Amino acid sequence: MLDRLKSYHIVSWALLVLLAACLVLAPSIWSAAGLILLLVRLAYLKEPRFFRSTLVLAGLCLAYFAWQAGGSSSLLEAGAFEGALAMDLATLQVDGDQVKFQGDVVLGEGQTERIQAFYRLASEEEQVAFEGLDQALTWQVKGELSQPQPNRNRYLFNYRAYLDRQGIFYLGDLEAMRPLAVQRGWRAFLAEAQVGVRQGLGRLANDQVRAYVLALFFNDSQWIDPDAMASYQTIGMIHLFSLSGFHVNFLLKHCRYVYLRLGGLLDYFDGLALVLLLVYGTLLAWPYGMVRAIGVYLYQVLCRALGRPPSSLEGTSWALIVLVIGQPTAIFSLGFQLSFALAVTLLVLDGGIRRLTPRPLLRELTRSLACSLVSLPFLLVHNHAFSWLSLVVNYFYSLLFSSVLIPVLLLLLVLHALGLANFLLGFQGLLGQALHLLEKISQALSQWQGLTWVTGHLPAWLVFLYGLALVAVLACLQAGQIRRKAGLSLLSLLLVIYLWPNLKVQGQVSALAIGQGDCLLVRLPFNQGNYLIDAGSQPSFFDREPWQVRRKTSTVAGRDILPALRAEGVRHLDGIFISHSDYDHYGSLEEICENLPVDKLYLPIGLAQDEAVLADWQGLTRQGWVWLRTGDRLQLGRQATFDIIQPDQLGQGDNADSLVIWAELYGHSFLFTGDTEGQAEEAMAQRLRGRDLDYLKVAHHGSDHSSPPEVLASLQPRHAVISVGQNNRYGHPSPRVLADLEAVGAQVWRTDEMGGIHYIFSPKSATIERTIQLEEGE
Structure with a gap:
C-alpha cells in the first residue's frame, strides 16, 4: 500500500x-x-x-x-479529601515552599483518577527531602479538592480547559502528606529514570550551564530565569528551546560519526539509532517536536527498507496522523501547532527558495520571513501579540545555537556522563557568563516595542482569510515564483490585522477580574483612547525566608492586567486614573508603566499629601501627572467626557479622599466611585441627584461601610458592578449592599463569580458580557 x-x-x-x-x-x-x-x-x-x-x-x-x-468524566467531588495518592514522580516540581505534582487518586476496585496536587512545605528540611526524592511513592494525603478555575478575563489562558484535556478535573490543596508505599511497574520505572537523569545533571557545577543543558536536551526549561524565558518568547526565539528535528538530526549526525569511527557497520546504524531515539523520547515523555522528528526518521528508515525514496514531508504527515489520533487534544497546544506548521513550511519551500535565489543569505532571510508569516496567526491567537524582531534575529540566534551553543553543551554533557565536566570549572564559568550575556541581550531586545504588533483577539474569519492568502503565497514560493496578486492579498490582510484595534466601532468599559482590587479599562470606539481607572494588586502579608522564595512568581499585573490589555488590543494607554492610595487600587501601576507606554497619570488632590506613595511614581509616564478636583472636566473624545465629582480638598489618599468620576460616553452614563464612603459618598449622591445612571462601579468592593440605602436609592443604577476577590477575608460584598441593590432594581455583576465584566456600547445600544458563563443548572 x-x-x-x-x-x-x-x-x-x-x-x-x-x-x-x-x-x-x-x-x-x-x-x-x-x-x-x-x-x-x-x-x-x-x-x-x-x-x-x-x-x-x-x-x-x-x-x-x-x-x-464525550469520553471522560470525574468520579471525585469537591470538598475535604483524605486517601491514597500515587505521585507521578516525573511531574514533581519543588519551587521555594511549594511542591507541585500530578498524581492518581486510588479509588478502589482498580480505579484511579488523576489530579493536580499542591503542597506547601513546612520547613527547609522538608524541601531538601522532596528535592532529593528519587522513588515513585504512593502517599497518604489529606486536603481539599476543588475545580480548576477557567479564565477570569476574556480570551486568556483557560486553566480548567487545559487540565480537562489531560483528563484532570480537580486540584488538590494538600495539608498533610505521609509516605505509604513504593510504586511498582513500568510507569514508576520510567519516572524514576527521568528524575535520575535530572538529578545527575544537578551535579554540574555551574547553575546557568545546567539550566541550559536541561532545557535544550531534556525539554525542561523551568531552571532558566523566568524573565529570560519571557524575553525569548517576546522576540520569537522560544522555538529554539523545543526539542525538534534539528536536535534529533544533530545528535544522530554526531552519533553516526562516533559509531563509524569506532568501527561499527553502517548497515546496523539505523536500528541502533532507532533504539537510541526511542529511549531518548521515552525519557523525555515524548514532547511533540520529538514525536515528529522520530516519526520522520522511522518513516525514512522504512522507505529505505522498501526501496522507496525517503520523504521528510511524508514522514511528517504520518507523524501528525499518528499523534492526532493518539492524542487528539494535542491540536490545542501551541508547541504542536508551531512544530508541525514550521516543519512543513520549510520542507515544502526548500526547493522553491533554492530556485528563487542563489545567495545563501537571501535564502535564509526568505526562510525566516516564511516562518514568521506562518507563525504569526498561531502566536496572535494564543498571545495576541507578535514581534517582527524574530525576522531579524532568528538567523543570528539559530546560527549561534546550532554552531556554538548546542555543540558546546553537548560536549559538556558527554564529559559530565564520563565524570569529567566538573574538572573544567573555569570553562563552565565562562560559558555561564556568556549565557547570562545572551539573556541580557534578549531582555534588551524584548523591550524594543517598535516591531511588536499587539492586535487583541482576532475574529476567526480574519484568521481564515489570512490562512488562505498565506497558502497562495507559499504555493508561489514553492514554485520559485513571486506573484504580485498573491503578495498584495497577503499584505492587505496583514494591514487589516495590524489595524484591527482601530477598526472596532464599539467602545467598552471592562471591570477586569484581578482578585480583591480594582482595575477598569475604558476603550473608546475606533481606538480613540484607552484609559485605566485604578491598577490594583494584592500585597503580601508575610515575610519569607530565603528557602521559601519561589523562582517563578506571578504578579497581578503580569498574570491578569497586562495579558488582558493585550487581548483587548491595547498598545498604549492614554492615561491611568488612580482613585486613592490603597494598594488594591495602585499596586500594579509601576509594572504596567514599565511594560506599556503610558501618556499621563491622573491623580485626585485627595492623595496629594501622601508623599511616600507619590515619590515612587516619579517619571513613570511620558507626560507627567494631571491633578484632579471637583468641577474639573476632561474631554477624552468627541462624545466622551469625564466630570470630576470628588475630591474637593487635599488629603492623605484615604477612602473618603477617593476620586469619583461621572463619565458620559457616547450617550451612556457611568459612575466610578473608588472606595468613597461616609459623608463623602453622601455628598456625591447629593451632587448627582436626578441624573440617569446606566453603570455604577459599586464603592469599596461592596463593603458594608459604603453604599448606604439612601445613596443607592438616589442613584438608581441600571447595572451595578462589584470588583471583588473570591472568598476574600473581608466578607465583600456585604449581603446588605446586595439586598439594597436588588431593591432599587439594579442588575448586579460580580467579578468574583463572573470574571471580567464588559459593558460594550455604541451611540444607540449597549450590551454587557460576563467572562465566566453560567454553569449548567444555575
Whole structure:
C-alpha cells in the first residue's frame, strides 16, 4: 500500500485528520469550511478510488473524535479529601515552599483518577527531602479538592480547559502528606529514570550551564530565569528551546560519526539509532517536536527498507496522523501547532527558495520571513501579540545555537556522563557568563516595542482569510515564483490585522477580574483612547525566608492586567486614573508603566499629601501627572467626557479622599466611585441627584461601610458592578449592599463569580458580557 500512495495523498490525509479533529473538538464554521474545501479540491483530482477512501477516512475520523470528545468524566467531588495518592514522580516540581505534582487518586476496585496536587512545605528540611526524592511513592494525603478555575478575563489562558484535556478535573490543596508505599511497574520505572537523569545533571557545577543543558536536551526549561524565558518568547526565539528535528538530526549526525569511527557497520546504524531515539523520547515523555522528528526518521528508515525514496514531508504527515489520533487534544497546544506548521513550511519551500535565489543569505532571510508569516496567526491567537524582531534575529540566534551553543553543551554533557565536566570549572564559568550575556541581550531586545504588533483577539474569519492568502503565497514560493496578486492579498490582510484595534466601532468599559482590587479599562470606539481607572494588586502579608522564595512568581499585573490589555488590543494607554492610595487600587501601576507606554497619570488632590506613595511614581509616564478636583472636566473624545465629582480638598489618599468620576460616553452614563464612603459618598449622591445612571462601579468592593440605602436609592443604577476577590477575608460584598441593590432594581455583576465584566456600547445600544458563563443548572 505504501508504494501505491503518492506524496500528496499522505499530506492530504494528514490535513483531513487535523481538520476533522478541529471540527469535532473545537467546532466552528471555519474548520467545517476548511474540511469542505479540502474534499472539494480532492474531488477535482479525478482519482475515484483515492477519493472514496478519503471519504471513508473522514467519516471514521469524525466518529472517532466525537467518541473521544464525550469520553471522560470525574468520579471525585469537591470538598475535604483524605486517601491514597500515587505521585507521578516525573511531574514533581519543588519551587521555594511549594511542591507541585500530578498524581492518581486510588479509588478502589482498580480505579484511579488523576489530579493536580499542591503542597506547601513546612520547613527547609522538608524541601531538601522532596528535592532529593528519587522513588515513585504512593502517599497518604489529606486536603481539599476543588475545580480548576477557567479564565477570569476574556480570551486568556483557560486553566480548567487545559487540565480537562489531560483528563484532570480537580486540584488538590494538600495539608498533610505521609509516605505509604513504593510504586511498582513500568510507569514508576520510567519516572524514576527521568528524575535520575535530572538529578545527575544537578551535579554540574555551574547553575546557568545546567539550566541550559536541561532545557535544550531534556525539554525542561523551568531552571532558566523566568524573565529570560519571557524575553525569548517576546522576540520569537522560544522555538529554539523545543526539542525538534534539528536536535534529533544533530545528535544522530554526531552519533553516526562516533559509531563509524569506532568501527561499527553502517548497515546496523539505523536500528541502533532507532533504539537510541526511542529511549531518548521515552525519557523525555515524548514532547511533540520529538514525536515528529522520530516519526520522520522511522518513516525514512522504512522507505529505505522498501526501496522507496525517503520523504521528510511524508514522514511528517504520518507523524501528525499518528499523534492526532493518539492524542487528539494535542491540536490545542501551541508547541504542536508551531512544530508541525514550521516543519512543513520549510520542507515544502526548500526547493522553491533554492530556485528563487542563489545567495545563501537571501535564502535564509526568505526562510525566516516564511516562518514568521506562518507563525504569526498561531502566536496572535494564543498571545495576541507578535514581534517582527524574530525576522531579524532568528538567523543570528539559530546560527549561534546550532554552531556554538548546542555543540558546546553537548560536549559538556558527554564529559559530565564520563565524570569529567566538573574538572573544567573555569570553562563552565565562562560559558555561564556568556549565557547570562545572551539573556541580557534578549531582555534588551524584548523591550524594543517598535516591531511588536499587539492586535487583541482576532475574529476567526480574519484568521481564515489570512490562512488562505498565506497558502497562495507559499504555493508561489514553492514554485520559485513571486506573484504580485498573491503578495498584495497577503499584505492587505496583514494591514487589516495590524489595524484591527482601530477598526472596532464599539467602545467598552471592562471591570477586569484581578482578585480583591480594582482595575477598569475604558476603550473608546475606533481606538480613540484607552484609559485605566485604578491598577490594583494584592500585597503580601508575610515575610519569607530565603528557602521559601519561589523562582517563578506571578504578579497581578503580569498574570491578569497586562495579558488582558493585550487581548483587548491595547498598545498604549492614554492615561491611568488612580482613585486613592490603597494598594488594591495602585499596586500594579509601576509594572504596567514599565511594560506599556503610558501618556499621563491622573491623580485626585485627595492623595496629594501622601508623599511616600507619590515619590515612587516619579517619571513613570511620558507626560507627567494631571491633578484632579471637583468641577474639573476632561474631554477624552468627541462624545466622551469625564466630570470630576470628588475630591474637593487635599488629603492623605484615604477612602473618603477617593476620586469619583461621572463619565458620559457616547450617550451612556457611568459612575466610578473608588472606595468613597461616609459623608463623602453622601455628598456625591447629593451632587448627582436626578441624573440617569446606566453603570455604577459599586464603592469599596461592596463593603458594608459604603453604599448606604439612601445613596443607592438616589442613584438608581441600571447595572451595578462589584470588583471583588473570591472568598476574600473581608466578607465583600456585604449581603446588605446586595439586598439594597436588588431593591432599587439594579442588575448586579460580580467579578468574583463572573470574571471580567464588559459593558460594550455604541451611540444607540449597549450590551454587557460576563467572562465566566453560567454553569449548567444555575
